[in-house]
Amino acid sequence: MWILPKPLLDEALADIANVIAADTEAKVLGPTDSITLNKLYRTYDHNSGTITEVEDKTFSLTKRTALYNLYDKTQLGQSLSYIRAELMSVVDICPMCGIMPSSQLDHLMPRKDYKSLSVCRLNLVPTCGVCNNKKRKGDPSGFVHAYYDHKLENIPFFEIEIHSNPINHRMSWKFSINRAIIADNALADKVEHQISVIKLFRRLYKETNTLLADILSSNITSQHQLDTILAYEYGKYERYGMNDWRRVFLKSLIDSPCFSIAEAKEYALKIRPINGGVNA
Ligand SMILES: [Zn+2]
Known part of the structure; x- marks a missing residue:
């Protein structure tokens, strides 16, 4: 968004x-x-x-x-x-x-x-x-106005939490909206309504998986290599702002102690992680 x-x-x-x-x-x-x-x-x-x-x-x-x-x-x-x-x-x-x-x-x-x-x-x-x-199926007055709701531009309201199974290093992640950080309740309602109507979280599971699979398809073998490629990918999407799903996802991977070369290798092996139905 x-x-x-x-x-x-x-x-x-x-x-x-x-x-x-x-x-x-x-x-x-x-x-x-x-x-x-x-x-x-x-x-x-x-x-x-x-x-x-x-x-x-x-x-x-x-x-x-x-x-x-x-x-x-x-x-x-x-x-x-x-x-x-x-x-x-x-x-x-x-x-x-x-x-x-x-x-x-x-x-x-x-x-x-x-x-x-x-x-x-x-x-x-x-x-x-x-x-x-x-x-068309939503409340017409309940959507973010891409031209006028500029307040959202500087609020990092979109969050992705990364999890990893400590035994087998299998990953999952969960999307959420930080309502508290938006502060303006009416605006937070619009964000949530829009995301729900366009089924964004469900659509993003496929997209995040595809993005990560693409990144890890280039046989990454070291933590340094992984850090470098994630930083490079993160930089590519800067112009879409801080709430772009690719930026948020990549930043979460970079910052998360749950994603290291061990998880990357496990992910590359299994191709698709199990998300346990979260947000689905
Ligand atoms: Zn769209």
């Missing part, structure tokens, strides 16, 4: 003229609507990525439906496709899971409920298809 640089409010406001001009089918949006849209985008930005239902309904249903349908014009070859292209161009990995490439735009405030925001770039977050689909 990581936080993205927020698109500028000015960029979103500059889109408005193009949005109005793109309404060539319904033909219900005009110059006065650009003032309303401008005010709505500013409110959304001012309130850190949210508006009320009443504010959304400033527009009539006809105009909201026109805005809803204009989202189709963000697709390739359409007049608003530059909005999609610009947002996607700065994000490679999905900010919700950190696993898959971003391939879709998620409406943070759902498009069907907040039609006025359908083409507001401040509300469009590049995610992977898996997270985008799973998010």
Whole structure:
């Protein structure tokens, strides 16, 4: 899970003229609507990525439906496709899971409920298809806003505890969220809700196993070799922030007294550890 640089409010406001001009089918949006849209985008930005239902309904249903349908014009070859292209161009990995490439735009405030925001770039977050689909089953207001919840960026809330069986050196690990360190209860609720809805921990068992198996596939024989390769791998993911699962996993391995060359050799032999169903 990581936080993205927020698109500028000015960029979103500059889109408005193009949005109005793109309404060539319904033909219900005009110059006065650009003032309303401008005010709505500013409110959304001012309130850190949210508006009320009443504010959304400033527009009539006809105009909201026109805005809803204009989202189709963000697709390739359409007049608003530059909005999609610009947002996607700065994000490679999905900010919700950190696993898959971003391939879709998620409406943070759902498009069907907040039609006025359908083409507001401040509300469009590049995610992977898996997270985008799973998010639809959750509470729409209960997700981290990758553009506005920047508080999380400097809080190491994601933790992985490494265990090792002292007799056979077989490893297991457990993912958790440190609510206390987030301090802000509402934000901690969002983090937990998001992780639960996108089934992040379950998905991460596979990913952490694959990552470790890849690292240990290069016949590591000494503790020094192991320390060096873990430090190198840890450095590779720095730009994703302190709560990226790869960073947290590798840091936990580096810091844990439960992971040494003995565990690495045992792991490489068995290929996959047993996690005892923890978090599954
Ligand atoms: Zn994802």
